[in-house]
Amino acid sequence: MGKKIKVFAPATVANVACGYDVLGFAIDSPGDEVVVELKDEPGVEIVAITGDGGKLPTDTTSNTAGVAMQQLIKKTDYEGGAKVWLHKKMPLGSGLGSSAASSAAGAFAMNQLLDKPFTSAELVPFAMEGERLACGAAHADNVAPALMGGFVLIRSYAPLDIVPIDTPESLYCTVIHPQIEVATKDARQILKKDIPLTDAVTQWGNVAGLIAGLYRKDYGLISRSLQDVVIEPVRSLLIPSFGEIKAASLKAGALGCGISGSGPSIFSLCQHQEVALEIAHIQAKIFADMGVTSETYTSAINQNGPIVMK
Template sequence: MNRSEINVFCPATIANISCGFDVLGVALDSVGDGMVVRKRAEKGITIVKLEGQKLPMETALNVAGVAGLALLEKSDYEGGFDIEINKKIKAGSGIGSSAASASGAVWAMNELLERPFTKLELVEFAMEGERLASGVAHADNVAPAIFGSFTLVRSYAPLDIVPIPSPSELYATVIHPQIEVKTSDSRKILKTNITLKEGIKQWGNLGGLVAGLFTQDYALIGRSLEDHIVEPIRSILIPGFDQVKSGAMHAGALGCGISGSGPSIFAFSKGQDTANKVAASMKKVYRNIGIEYDVHVSKINSQGVREMRT
């Protein structure tokens, strides 16, 4: 069916997931942007409408535009696209705002062109949007946004994405304190060398987490949600992090850590009731500190970007 317009949901994502820095991510089901993409005869891409946030509408300065141009460059399509974006994920929130825009744009364009590109190729296009946003073409947000569920970036050269299923009762709780931590800034404070001992601990946890997800072993998932390398450094930038993590674990979370580069903090729980209790404990910390916040409780999104039927 040759269509000229599509309306899509572009999911928020959690990247790194404690032990999986730059290689592990997961898509959320209840948080995301809206996007409408239309085919047109004229070559190129135009952001014709952008609601929700003040972000650049110039194609070359917008992650959706840059990702879309990367797709067009490899496409036989002689026309172009107009894009409308309803930004509900705040930039700098740590839950994949730029990834949602980049992934949604290329997924929608691919659908309108009757799917000439694979999901792996769509990830490569979307990574160009991430390069614009953070200076690094990382895939740990865009991969789950496009593939759905959890994804492991096994390799960047060549790009190799491994889809990972999510246990049926796994829920995510994410709290976003109303401060901004730019990915580009948070990367600058990271150390570039680690000890062999640190590496071994991290690799063990990453392997344990992946195994726990495949086998639906919630206890193993919880034991593996540890980060000995990045979290101790980045958590300094997030007010109340230690209190939020302690409260979440006391409320029954399997594990808790920094979402992406922060400032959002995520926790995984078995079951929605526990996830809601974790949300309440997180809210209490920021109410006491006096920082405004947003909280999301979400099932894991198994599909990724999807069409919204009207």
């Protein structure tokens, strides 16, 4: 593999409506790039960061990619270190797994350079430590799909049990990111600590229905299951016109529409690419009419995870 590598890791949609902290999937774009070069001296050195507006630290212990790489090195007999150039190709605080993409890219690149001592699933705990740094919780619903690609279920955190989920080939996603920032830590703090049993039962049923729908390629079941009665009612208050966006997306043919991660990005799952593109246009116009600029991304479910770039 040599001593230097360039890696792209994709953005991700976490929670997927009913699956708070246990469901996520990868999309084709945006994402993050890292260039990693091995060095003889121990330690991870972040040489430069671009695309972050000067907001991210180059101190390795305070950077998600650096933390993930350090955690990986500790589990090997590698005695050297690495230099890192991080290129942010996605907005910060977007709800699209920005910190996870950096963590995943760093861990994947280091693993490649060390002749792949770990599988993609085995890289997840290293990247989760980057998430712990970013938002105070080592959740895997972003880093697991970012590293493994596709649709992923986190069945358990203790012990960690990650399950890849089959996805229909014609399933497409539209994501819109309005120029509004919602910090993950803040979005977690506003959540209710207790929920009624009836809501919990509804949510369990929707998670099970969504998984079954994906496996069976039953778009009606997928659509009926993309309902969140626990998290969305609270977090949607942080996103202007969320209700209007969701209603317009469903009317245009979306299977479901919800908050991507902690927001403010909104995702919509669709059965056809043409519908996904039309929904992107509709959503962007609603935000534009409010005077809010936005970016839209449309793709199939990314099955690759990180890739080595030339």
